[in-house]
Amino acid sequence: MNTAQTAQSWIVVADDAAATGLVEVARTLGTEVVAVVAGRRAVADAVAGVVDRVLWLGEPGSAPVEAFAPDVARLVAEATPRTVVGATTPGGRALLGAVSAALRSPVLAGVERVELSGDDVVVTRSVLGGISQHRTAVSGGPAVLAVDAGAVVVLSGAAPAAGSAPVEEVPATPLPAQVVEVRPTTVAGVDLGAARVVVGVGRGLKAREDVALISGLAGALGGEVACSRPLAEGVDWLPKDRYIGISGQRVSPELYVAVGISGQLQHMVGVREAKVIVAVNSDKAAPVFAQCDYGIVGDLYQVVPALTAALGGAA
Ligand SMILES: Cc1cc2nc3c(=O)[nH]c(=O)nc-3n(C[C@H](O)[C@H](O)[C@H](O)COP(=O)(O)OP(=O)(O)OC[C@H]3O[C@@H](n4cnc5c(N)ncnc54)[C@H](O)[C@@H]3O)c2cc1C
Known part of the structure; x- marks a missing residue:
C-alpha cells in the first residue's frame, strides 16, 4: 500500500443507507473519503455533497442492492484503503460482507467509538448484547466497520467536506437478481441518530392515543x-424504526428522556x-x-403534561 492509499477511507453506501454517520466515521480515520454507491443517482448526488469522490454503479433498475456486492467488493479491494465503513442496514450488511471476503478482513460490528493511534484504527465495540466492550486495534490492513448511524462517537474528527465531489459512473455487472415485489413496512423515515433530543416511551403508557402526550x-x-x-x-403503537436498543x-442525543421505561439493558x-x-x-x-x-x-400522566406545560408546550 502506498501512503495515499493508506490515508483513504471508503464508505459503502447502499440505497437505503443514511450516509452522514458513515462519513463522520470515515473522515476521522482517513484524509480522503471515497464513497462507492450502489443505488440511485439521487443517492450518489446527495453523498457527493459530503465526500471527496463518488464512484456510482449506475441506476439499479429492478436489481436489489445486494446484486452489486461483487462490484463493490472489487472496487474496494483494488483500492485497499485504510478503512471501509458501511451501515448496519440489510443492504449495507450484504455489501460489507462481500467487501470483507474480498479483503480477507473481518467486519467489526457493534462499533461505538473510533479513533486513530498512529496508523492503527482503534475501535471500541459493544459485544455480548452490550454487557461488555472490546477495544480492537487494526494495523497493517483495511479495517472494515459496520456502524449504526448515531451509535458512534468519533474521537479525533476532522471537519466534514463541504461542496460537491464529482460523481464517476463505473460500469457494473450486477448479479442476475430482481426485486419482484415490494411490501412497505410502517416506518417513520426519521433519522433518530441525528436528533439532539429524544423522548422515549415504554410500556408505562396505557393506550395508543396517549402517544400524543x-x-x-x-x-x-x-x-x-x-x-x-x-x-x-408488540402493540405496534409506534413504527419499528422508532424503537431504541x-x-x-442507537442514538447519541444531548438529552434522552425515558418515560415509563423500566431500563432493561x-x-x-x-x-x-x-x-x-x-x-x-x-x-x-x-x-x-x-x-x-x-x-x-411519578405517574407519567401527571409528570409529562406538567413538564410540557412548564416548557411552554401544549400539555
Ligand atoms: C434478545 C432481546 C433483544 C431485545 N432488544 C430490545 C431493544 O432493542 N429495545 C428494547 O427497548 N427492548 C429490547 N428487548 C426487550 C427488553 O428486554 C425489555 O423487555 C423492554 O425494553 C421493556 O420495555 P419497557 O421498559 O417499555 O417495559 P417494562 O419493562 O414493562 O417497563 C414499563 C415501566 O413503566 C413503568 N410505569 C408503568 N406505569 C407507569 C406510569 N403511569 N407512569 C410512569 N411509569 C410507569 C413501570 O414502573 C415500568 O418500569 C429485547 C429483549 C430481548 C430478549
Whole structure:
C-alpha cells in the first residue's frame, strides 16, 4: 500500500443507507473519503455533497442492492484503503460482507467509538448484547466497520467536506437478481441518530392515543419521539424504526428522556452515548433510575403534561 492509499477511507453506501454517520466515521480515520454507491443517482448526488469522490454503479433498475456486492467488493479491494465503513442496514450488511471476503478482513460490528493511534484504527465495540466492550486495534490492513448511524462517537474528527465531489459512473455487472415485489413496512423515515433530543416511551403508557402526550413533550423540547421495543413490535403503537436498543436504533442525543421505561439493558445500550438521561417512572425501584442523570418518580400522566406545560408546550 502506498501512503495515499493508506490515508483513504471508503464508505459503502447502499440505497437505503443514511450516509452522514458513515462519513463522520470515515473522515476521522482517513484524509480522503471515497464513497462507492450502489443505488440511485439521487443517492450518489446527495453523498457527493459530503465526500471527496463518488464512484456510482449506475441506476439499479429492478436489481436489489445486494446484486452489486461483487462490484463493490472489487472496487474496494483494488483500492485497499485504510478503512471501509458501511451501515448496519440489510443492504449495507450484504455489501460489507462481500467487501470483507474480498479483503480477507473481518467486519467489526457493534462499533461505538473510533479513533486513530498512529496508523492503527482503534475501535471500541459493544459485544455480548452490550454487557461488555472490546477495544480492537487494526494495523497493517483495511479495517472494515459496520456502524449504526448515531451509535458512534468519533474521537479525533476532522471537519466534514463541504461542496460537491464529482460523481464517476463505473460500469457494473450486477448479479442476475430482481426485486419482484415490494411490501412497505410502517416506518417513520426519521433519522433518530441525528436528533439532539429524544423522548422515549415504554410500556408505562396505557393506550395508543396517549402517544400524543409524548409527542407534546418531544415537541416542546424540539425533539423526536422514540420507544422501547414492546411499543413497536408488540402493540405496534409506534413504527419499528422508532424503537431504541440493542436490536433497534442507537442514538447519541444531548438529552434522552425515558418515560415509563423500566431500563432493561437491551434498551439502555441504545442510549449509552446520550449526554444527559432523564427518567420518569412511577416505580422508584425501576432499574432506569440507576442509569439516569436525573430521575422523576411519578405517574407519567401527571409528570409529562406538567413538564410540557412548564416548557411552554401544549400539555
Ligand atoms: C434478545 C432481546 C433483544 C431485545 N432488544 C430490545 C431493544 O432493542 N429495545 C428494547 O427497548 N427492548 C429490547 N428487548 C426487550 C427488553 O428486554 C425489555 O423487555 C423492554 O425494553 C421493556 O420495555 P419497557 O421498559 O417499555 O417495559 P417494562 O419493562 O414493562 O417497563 C414499563 C415501566 O413503566 C413503568 N410505569 C408503568 N406505569 C407507569 C406510569 N403511569 N407512569 C410512569 N411509569 C410507569 C413501570 O414502573 C415500568 O418500569 C429485547 C429483549 C430481548 C430478549
